[in-house]
Amino acid sequence: MREEHAAGKPLTATVEERIIQIIKEGDLQPGDRLENEHDLARRLGVGRGTVREAIKGLVSRNVLTVRQGSGTFVSHRHGVPNDPLGLTLLKQDRQLALELLEVRLILEPEIAALAATRATDGDLRRIVSQCDRVEKLILAEEEYQQEDVEFHRRIAQASRNRVTSTLVPVIHSSSSLNIDLTHNELRENTVRYHRALAEALRRRDPLGARYAMVQHLAENRRYILAPGPGDK
Amino acid sequence: MREEHAAGKPLTATVEERIIQIIKEGDLQPGDRLENEHDLARRLGVGRGTVREAIKGLVSRNVLTVRQGSGTFVSHRHGVPNDPLGLTLLKQDRQLALELLEVRLILEPEIAALAATRATDGDLRRIVSQCDRVEKLILAEEEYQQEDVEFHRRIAQASRNRVTSTLVPVIHSSSSLNIDLTHNELRENTVRYHRALAEALRRRDPLGARYAMVQHLAENRRYILAPGPGDK
Numbered sequence: 001m002r003e004e005h006a007a008g009k010p011l012t013a014t015v016e017e018r019i020i021q022i023i024k025e026g027d028l029q030p031g032d033r034l035e036n037e038h039d040l041a042r043r044l045g046v047g048r049g050t051v052r053e054a055i056k057g058l059v060s061r062n063v064l065t066v067r068q069g070s071g072t073f074v075s076h077r078h079g080v081p082n083d084p085l086g087l088t089l090l091k092q093d094r095q096l097a098l099e100l101l102e103v104r105l106i107l108e109p110e111i112a113a114l115a116a117t118r119a120t121d122g123d124l125r126r127i128v129s130q131c132d133r134v135e136k137l138i139l140a141e142e143e144y145q146q147e148d149v150e151f152h153r154r155i156a157q158a159s160r161n162r163v164t165s166t167l168v169p170v171i172h173s174s175s176s177l178n179i180d181l182t183h184n185e186l187r188e189n190t191v192r193y194h195r196a197l198a199e200a201l202r203r204r205d206p207l208g209a210r211y212a213m214v215q216h217l218a219e220n221r222r223y224i225l226a227p228g229p230g231d232k
Numbered sequence: 233m234r235e236e237h238a239a240g241k242p243l244t245a246t247v248e249e250r251i252i253q254i255i256k257e258g259d260l261q262p263g264d265r266l267e268n269e270h271d272l273a274r275r276l277g278v279g280r281g282t283v284r285e286a287i288k289g290l291v292s293r294n295v296l297t298v299r300q301g302s303g304t305f306v307s308h309r310h311g312v313p314n315d316p317l318g319l320t321l322l323k324q325d326r327q328l329a330l331e332l333l334e335v336r337l338i339l340e341p342e343i344a345a346l347a348a349t350r351a352t353d354g355d356l357r358r359i360v361s362q363c364d365r366v367e368k369l370i371l372a373e374e375e376y377q378q379e380d381v382e383f384h385r386r387i388a389q390a391s392r393n394r395v396t397s398t399l400v401p402v403i404h405s406s407s408s409l410n411i412d413l414t415h416n417e418l419r420e421n422t423v424r425y426h427r428a429l430a431e432a433l434r435r436r437d438p439l440g441a442r443y444a445m446v447q448h449l450a451e452n453r454r455y456i457l458a459p460g461p462g463d464k
Contacts, residue, residue, distance in 0.1 A: 020320055060292060061313070063321065079318030081293070085398045086311030088252055089295065099393045106342040107335075114334075161331045163403070166317045171395070 011046065015054035018044055020063065023074060030076040034064065037072075080166055087174045097224055100174055105217045107167065108152065111159045112209035116201050119158035124202055127154045131198040138187045149173060151194060155201070189219045243278065247286035250276055252295065255306060262308040266296065269304075312398055319406045329456055332406055337449045339399065340384065344441035347390035348433050355390035356434055362386050363430040370419045381405060383426060387433070421451045 019040065028034070037055070041048045055072055058064040062077035090096055115123070130151045137144035149172040156168035193216035200208030251272065260266070269287070273280045287304055290296040294309035322328055347355070362383045369376035381404040388400035425448035432440030 017320075024321065024323070057292065060289065061315070062318070077318075079315065079321045081313040081316060081318070083293070083311065084313060084316035085395060085402075086294070086309075086313075087395075088249075089256065089311045090394060091256070096394070099395050102346075102393055103339075103395045103399070106339055110338040161334055162322060162328070163317060163319075163331050163335045163406075167335070167399075170317075174395075 011050055012053045012057060015044060015046055015050055016057050016061075019054055019058060023063070028074045030074050030078065032074045034072040034074065078166070080170065083174075084170050085174055094224060098221070100171055101217060101221050101224065103171055105214070105221065107164070107171070108155075108217060109210040109213040111156050111161075111164050111168065112197060112201070112213040113206040114161065114164075115155050115158035116204050116206040116209040118160045119201060119204075123154070123158035127151070127158060127201055128198050130154050131194050134194055135191050138191055144190075148190065155197070158201070186220065186223055189216065193219070243282055244285045244289060247276060247278055247282055248289050248293075251286055251290060255295070260306045262306050262310065264306045266304040266306065310398070312402065315406075316402050317406055326456060330453070332403055333449060333453050333456065335403055337446070337453065339396070339403070340387075340449060341442040341445040343388050343391045343393075343396050343400065344429060344433070344445040345438040346393065346396075347387050348436050348438040348441040350392045351390035351433060351436075355386070359383070359386045359390060359433055360430050363426050366426055367423050370423055376422075380422065387429070390433070418452065418455050421448065425451070 019034070022028075022040075022043075023034070034040070035043075037048050037051050041051045044051070055064060055066070059066055059075075061079055061081055062075050063079040064072050065075040065077075066072050087096070115127075119127070130147065134144050134147045134151050137147060149169055152172060153165065153169045156164045159165070193212055196212040197209060197216065200212050251266070254260075254272075254275075255266070266272070267275075269280050269283050273283045276283070287296060287298070291298055291307075293311055293313055294307050295311040296304050297307040297309075298304050319328070347359075351359070362379065366376050366379045366383050369379055381401055384404060385397065385401045388396045391397070425444055428444040429441060429448065432444050
């Protein structure tokens with residue numbers, strides 16, 4: 001397409017794909033180092049400028065990360081872009097928070113049920129220790145947003161589906177409002193239902209896990225729809 | 233962070249966010265033209281080179297699109313990146329196709345049920361006409377993959393949730409295999425269940441819509457798990 005040509009894309013795009021190929025064929029893991037520009041340019045038969053452009057592109061796609069002075073590495077972000085659903089273009093209002101929560105209510109109870117049947121012992125340990133961590137932060141009245149996302153991400157990871165493990169943190173992080181609203185009375189609900197979730201998962205009880213998640217998210221929804229008198 | 237500095241990010245990133253702000257505040261719609269580089273540079277108090285870099289960044293994020301000789305426009309891609317879930321880094325095998333289908337089986341029946349209660353008359357007309365289009369292609373033994381995705385996208389759109397409308401096409405397009413396998417006997421299942429879906433939606437029957445979707449996707453799953461003797 002002409003518009004892509006204008007942005008100088010085709011060759012760079014091809015080189016990006018070939019570098020991805022190299023990562024996959026070499027089974028490079030997050031944190032592994034990529035060979036240097038010079039070697040890549042020679043191997044791919046293109047100029048170093050093109051390799052540099054392609055690397056820039058892959059950095060912005062979170063496939064690679066550059067550490068000044070030490071080289072180029074496979075990113076821990078697994079190529080998941082910063083705003084995968086294009087939500088920065090939408091107004092961050094209550095309506096968007098509700099739509100995100102609606103998607104969470106569809107996805108996460110089923111994910112929790114799958115996790116109850118598929119989690120490894122290691123998964124369960126990681127979920128329980130994350131549950132402890134969030135609880136401690138909440139009781140100390142500290143900021144717990146990121147650790148909350150991590151708790152839900154670990155459950156998704158225990159569902160042993162690579163798509164849900166990516167989706168869950170994406171949806172959680174998509175609205176600042178989503179979390180800003182989770183204050184006050186919701187803190188105690190979070191403590192209660194996170195614990196119920198962790199316990200259900202630990203006894204490998206799919207229905208228990210599913211409905212603990214439903215209760216947890218339904219509380220959030222009720223709260224967003226009608227904040228109580230004590231909340232600001 | 234140092235690594236971001238190395239890639240020359242901070243200022244460009246700020247300018248990207250400010251251009252997004254301009255799009256939102258001006259309520260610019262896909263296809264609308266952005267003011268030119270010169271005016272943007274003056275308005276934002278930065279050099280044209282920086283504006284050019286930021287525009288390049290927004291083009292690669294599918295927020296903007298450049299048409300050679302006629303200017304910069306808001307993209308119809310709504311800022312949804314090309315590989316939102318970073319799946320190009322995963323091996324495109326049967327396992328990934330199953331994981332994607334698992335997510336579709338969780339999401340799409342509920343989306344169909346919501347669509348049955350929320351669809352506008354216009355939504356329903358667009359769904360039925362798309363159902364006709366896919367059916368015609370299948371009966372003519374033509375390629376129907378893209379139109380199939382569009383059918384599912386229209387149902388998601390009718391659920392009146394902006395997150396599901398983005399997610400559904402993303403998940404559908406995430407695996408080539410996902411669709412490559414949908415051949416032969418599955419063509420007739422697609423005809424049958426797409427029609428059942430369209431009919432259930434038209435009579436605003438949430439359970440009918442939900443279970444037509446379950447049947448449709450469960451057939452796909454069965455097929456991927458155990459291809460019949462007549463299929464290659």
